[in-house]
Amino acid sequence: MGNEAKLHTFMLASDYDPAHYGWTESELAALGDCKSTAEVIKKRLENNGAKVKEMYAIEHKSEKKADSKSKEFHGATDEAKMHYHLLVRFEPSHGATLKELAEYIGISPEIIEKPKPGRYSYDNMLSYLTHIKYVDKIQYAPEDVVTLAGSDYMDYYNERKKRWIKAREIVAKKGGKTRDRLFRETMEKLDRGELTYNEIALTKGGCALLTDSKYQKKLFTKSGLVTDLAGIHHQNMKKMIENGEINSWEQIEKSEQFKLLQCYGYIEELKNTLEAAIKKGVQNEFLNLKQAIKEYKINLPFEDIEACDEYEVICKYFKEEIENVIRAQAECEYRDLYYAVINREITRVEAKASEKYIYAYLIFKEDIEKEPMPYHHLQCY
Numbered sequence: 001m002g003n004e005a006k007l008h009t010f011m012l013a014s015d016y017d018p019a020h021y022g023w024t025e026s027e028l029a030a031l032g033d034c035k036s037t038a039e040v041i042k043k044r045l046e047n048n049g050a051k052v053k054e055m056y057a058i059e060h061k062s063e064k065k066a067d068s069k070s071k072e073f074h075g076a077t078d079e080a081k082m083h084y085h086l087l088v089r090f091e092p093s094h095g096a097t098l099k100e101l102a103e104y105i106g107i108s109p110e111i112i113e114k115p116k117p118g119r120y121s122y123d124n125m126l127s128y129l130t131h132i133k134y135v136d137k138i139q140y141a142p143e144d145v146v147t148l149a150g151s152d153y154m155d156y157y158n159e160r161k162k163r164w165i166k167a168r169e170i171v172a173k174k175g176g177k178t179r180d181r182l183f184r185e186t187m188e189k190l191d192r193g194e195l196t197y198n199e200i201a202l203t204k205g206g207c208a209l210l211t212d213s214k215y216q217k218k219l220f221t222k223s224g225l226v227t228d229l230a231g232i233h234h235q236n237m238k239k240m241i242e243n244g245e246i247n248s249w250e251q252i253e254k255s256e257q258f259k260l261l262q263c264y265g266y267i268e269e270l271k272n273t274l275e276a277a278i279k280k281g282v283q284n285e286f287l288n289l290k291q292a293i294k295e296y297k298i299n300l301p302f303e304d305i306e307a308c309d310e311y312e313v314i315c316k317y318f319k320e321e322i323e324n325v326i327r328a329q330a331e332c333e334y335r336d337l338y339y340a341v342i343n344r345e346i347t348r349v350e351a352k353a354s355e356k357y358i359y360a361y362l363i364f365k366e367d368i369e370k371e372p373m374p375y376h377h378l379q380c381y
Contacts, residue, residue: 006095011113011125012105013060015083022106034059034084035146041086041105042148048104051091054150058129058140059084087125089150126156132164179208183215190219190226193260197223230264233257237270241277249274279317286318290325299358302326326359333360334368334377341373 014020016031023040030036038057045052061082090096102109115121124133129145131137142157182205189195200206200219209215237257240246252258252270261267289311292298298305302323306315315322337357340346348368351357360368367374 004097004099006097007101007114008092008095009087009089009115009122009125010098010101011085011087011115011128012107012111013083013085013113014107014111015081017081020107020111027106035148037084038086038146038148044106045088045101045104048096048100049094050096050104051094052088052149053091054087054089055148056087056126056129056145056153057084057148058145060138060140085129087129089122123160126153127160127164127167129153130157132161133167135168179205179212179215182206183209183219186219187222190222193226193230193257193263196227196263226260227264230257230260230266234261234264234266234270237261238273241270241273244277244281246274247278247281275317278313282314282317286314286321289314289322293322293325293329296355299355301362327363330359330363331377331379333357334364335379337368338373338375338378 016037018028018031021028021031027040027044030040034057038055042052042055059082096104098109098112098114101112115125127133130140130142132139142154145153145157147153186195186200186203186206186209190197195203197220201210209219237246237252237255246252249271252274261270289298289305302315302319305311305322306319333356337346337351337360341348341351346354351368352361364377367377
């Protein structure tokens, strides 16, 4: 630890949850107010010998949790708790390690952000307080920034506003997000089933993550775990369909696992499983309908049978089979009618009025009305 670099500038983001602070009761009373909280932090730094040259704080209220460095926010996707950002710059002669800063302030070191390399690192941190460079983020008024030490923030803002606004285009081209944030958001999308490992390279900034050894292995491992999870959900849902616990597509779409299953290509297979299960479930009803048609208990055309609520599902899955039964009945009726007509046992007018020949007239009306009636359609099984 003796070789750990000292920081002369740092930024932190945290909510006001007392559990995140190792403070006294009187200090915890300041939580909930951005300025009061920052004043406690400033006092704790100075009590440990830190010489604060500049210090600024602002409260952010409407960002996604993925924007925060706090552990509390990792992996979440709903609206953030109210939180604040704090920027501190020490006198040139003073600095402190990350571990020391965490101990001084009484917080977890994970929420402390080190400055990025480069001459404009501090400038970028100043601009981030209001998000002026980030047009895709909530924009905050510079008047909301609290100055606790050093030059008034409004002086910085007025001096650099035009340059910061011009930098928006550059930030947008780079993706407007740090790789850490992109990584967190990508991991969350993997979890939610909105993304697969193979699709990461197609996302904004995804290629950069996949070529960075810091993130590549973690993304690959996470993807493998999520792929396995999707497979397990798929098998479980198949069993539920086959056991009759799921009997509609609407139930599948409303399930918590739907996006994940969709992302990993299981939807078509689930549709087929559901179709097969429903068809199997109405198999006996189809056989009963088939027998009723043969026994003239039902003598309606297919369209009328299909319009009946009790037969709608059967007709959907056995349309061809039902139409074949009706046609077979029509052929038998035609055969009987043919011999009845030529033997003068019945007139065609009488036959048309008889329920016995409804299917024959439905399918072979033109042939029945021909003179003489054709000989085909006489074979009946």
